[in-house]
Amino acid sequence: MRILVQSEPFDFAAETAEFGRGRKDVGAVVTFQGIVRDDGGRLSRMEIEHYPGMTQKAISDIAEEAARRWNLADVLVIHRYGDMRPGETIMMVAAAARHRADAFAAAEFLMDYLKSRAPFWKKEFGPDGAEWVAAKDEDEAALKRW
Template sequence: MDIRVQQEAFDYGAECGRFGQGDGQAGAVVTFLGLVRGSGGLSRMEIEHYPGMTESALAKIAAEAEARWSLADVLIIHRHGPLAPGEAIMMVATAARHRKAAFEAAEFLMDYLKSRAPFWKKEFGADGAEWVAAKDEDEAALDRW
């Protein structure tokens, strides 16, 4: 398990290349890259978090995914600080014996990161700044798990 909360950018290709190179037990690797959307006149986004608390919460949910889907490995990278449209916000990777488990675990982690992870997002545009509120559809996505 590798959990990173960082301000600096990461190399998605390099992370994918390193991930899943464990003991050879995994038959499937799933990766996801989340980007800042530039729609609606967004000029930048700022993400805040509480160091220590955030990493602990992410490690707990990653451990739950590992146990539930018998994962061989899991990676979560989530950025904080100022981000521009097109920049990577986060990455999730899962490795499992079978593809269904790898896909489901990745979706579970992404749903958690979108709605429950302790990050606070503020969007900046031509009309000023606004904190991003939780969306009903994001909360509903967690109900299936």
């Protein structure tokens, strides 16, 4: 299991290739790439803040829970903080399991958790200034199914 919280950009394709390289004990690897989205064409940048020790532990704890619940062979979570522009990769999740249903469920669980409960604070910057990103009801609803 590898959990990285970092400011530096990362290569999603390289991380994905390395995660699955040489595995003979799994039948499925599911990956997800989160990208900074600019819905209305007005986002100039996003800033993500976090508490280093708290964030790493919270993500590690939930990754360990996912590994137990779905009998995962491996988990990778990379989440960036700091300034990012639209189109940049903000995070990734990878889950490896013997069967695809477990890998898909675990990856989706991790993504829902990261979106709703991981201790990150997002601020969006546009032509009208800066605004903190509020939690969305649909994100909370997605997390409740787990």
